Amino acid sequence: MPAIAVEGLERAFDEVLAVQGIDLEVGEGEIYGFLGPNGAGKTTTVRMLTTLLLPTGGRASVAGHHVVAEARQVRSSIGVALQEAALDPLMTGRELIRLQATLQGLPPAAGRQRADALLERVDLTYAADRRVGTYSGGMQRRLDLAAALVHEPRVLFLDEPTTGLDPVSRKTIWEEVRALNEDGTTVFLTTQYLEEADQLADNVGIIDSGRIVAEGTPEELKAEVGRPHVELLVGEGAVPAAERACAELGKLLPPKDGKRVLLEVANGAADIPRVVIALDEAGVAVESLELVRPTLDDVFVAKTGYHLEEEEGKSGPEESEPA
Amino acid sequence: MSDLATTVRVVRALGARSIRQTFRRPQLISPIIVFPTLLLAIQTGGAGAGVELPGFPPVQSFLQFMLAGSMMQSMMLAGNSGGIAFAVDIEMGFTDRLFAAPIPRFAIVLGRLAGTAALGLFAALWFLAIGLIFGAHIEGGVPGALLATALITASALAVGGIGAAIALRSGSASVVQGLFPLVLVVLFLSSAFFPQDLMIEPARTIAEYNPLSFIVEGVREPIISGIDLSHTLEAVAAIAGIIVVGLVLSARALQHRLRVG
């Protein structure tokens, strides 16, 4: 039985269809990455699956329970860390986790034990009796994650868990997510960070404007849009010679800015030695050589026509140019 | 002369802005009008039998007596509201924009006060209208109504000066907002809601010396019996005193604000 099963799920807000009939399935023990830009429908989908929002169409089940008809059972089976870490700044970390334990119906002694164990797990024991208002952003996210785990849920929903965190805190959260998954927890993770989906997810669903535009493992999705290519920086005027030397070793792509030769190769890194030898025999001086693999951004561009991670200052779909 | 023209122009523009700000946001108008109107209804309905007490001034009705007090309450809240809005401007940095402009600095304060005075005028007219609709007579007729309106408008200017001074000094809207209970205290310790001679000690003695009592009596007299010169002069003197205090405090607070940024 899948941990999460969604069929034709829809959510309308007045005349705006924020989620437009999506289908997806997440297996037990899987990490599912739900990738998309701001406003794509990720958070709306999570809120429907966690019973915070009623769908206006379709159906969904989580941990074998219908999200509408069996909402209470769903809530007992899931842990949730939402986009805004909803913490009370006046409570201490320990008080918050104990409150969460009480909300989940744990007896007091079990709740206290769980709180201590979880605080240690997320490395917050030293700050457990300090008010949450004094915590850094990374500490608050770790506490939020610990609170979501207090009842050992079967399915964990993480809505953009590392947005706004520094790289070190982000890596810490990733490690914790992997560890949880190794313990058997199914994780549904929404993110707007390609690297996060690439690093963590077993399967990725890409959502844009309320629709799923692609779904599969990161490798499957990347293979769909192309193979790895070798990018060679050669001297001015050496491009034709370099292209002649490499012509038999793969498929030549249009050169870049007059100095870079692009060669699509079938076997990835294994083809590099042959390329180097061919260029050497042809007397072409190579300033740099790089193996470039397709990224999830390439997948995103192929499916939507714009980049997911825009430069600072630019907005999303309306202003991007297709690749 | 050109300095005066500039000042007038700036005061008018900033005054118009402060009026627009208030009337565009119901949550700013509501404490100035809704709360005092609710209280007027409740106090008139609840304590109206007080007109039968020996020593109560001869009035047509308790509503007629209470109108002046409600105008005062609304005016005081307008002053508090103006101070809050000024503090918000400071917090948001809008006053910095004004300070950087080639305009007389004190015109910025006067502009805010002009807005508060306009609110006071609105409050006076509102309660006069309420009174007339619900059957109260203005014994002083049109001149009496005009006098009451003028005194309330001038009082709003005076109280607004104190609000502006606090805003400039503290730079914090929540500090100014925190003074709201004080507004109620000062009003209760005056003859705004009941004849001073019928109040209980120590409220009675405090009311006797409270400048607001002089203003209230000056506003009330034209409504309940007709224009009386001595009450009017006492009211004018009290208003003038508060204006002077407000202007001095505002000027000092403005200098402080310009110094600390």
Add this chain to the structure above:
Amino acid sequence: MEATASPTWRSNLATILALMARAKNELVRVPGAAIPGVLAPTIFFLGLNGVFGALTQLRGFETDSYESFIVPVSMLQGAGFTGAAAGVNLARDYEQGWVDRLLVSPAPRWVLLAGNVLAASARALIPATFVLAIAFALGARWPGLDGLLVCYLMVAATAAAAACWGSMLALHFKSQSAAPLMQAGMMGLVLLTPAYAPLALLQPWLEDVASVNPLTEVVEAARQGFVGAVTWSETWPGLVALTGLLLILGALALREMRRTNV
């Protein structure tokens, strides 16, 4: 560990108590947080007493001590203010995402509401006691233990009703901007009663309104010990009125809580 079985009465009680403990944090951990809730009814009590105290000279007044007459009204005003403030806090919690944390748990909705409401009910006893102490200092009549208990019961239940009202508005508007409506609603309900004078001395329109206002029975029940003897016939109408208000406002608040996901 998964527990899809229904929550037990023990776990529901534990949740209510935990939410009440959280609510107390604001009073205990934020310096001065209790002051506004105490200041408003105190100012009204002292102000109204100083201004309208002479009304006791009117024929038909049950007492010659206006402090005794008005103190229950001020205590109930404080209860209304405290209950409405609970609604404002809930709106703030909603805006900051805290309510989502509660809604995503398996705790029943009525349990979540009860925690907020009972916290307000308990908290209202603070301003009530403060105002009462000042009233006694000014010479208010000792209402007897029975009168005191009835008065406190009315205060606690009124605060609970006010918290239901505030919670309903908070969950409907999902915003703190509904705060003036929460406060004004309760203020109106408490003061449109024989708050300032006995029913017979009110102006006709207010007498009519007060006659149908359920809070009139609550005011009379709370006041009885301060102006005379405590009797069952003066008490039960107040209890019935508050029970009715709690049922209606509680149902409306619960409905809004259940509809947050619509």
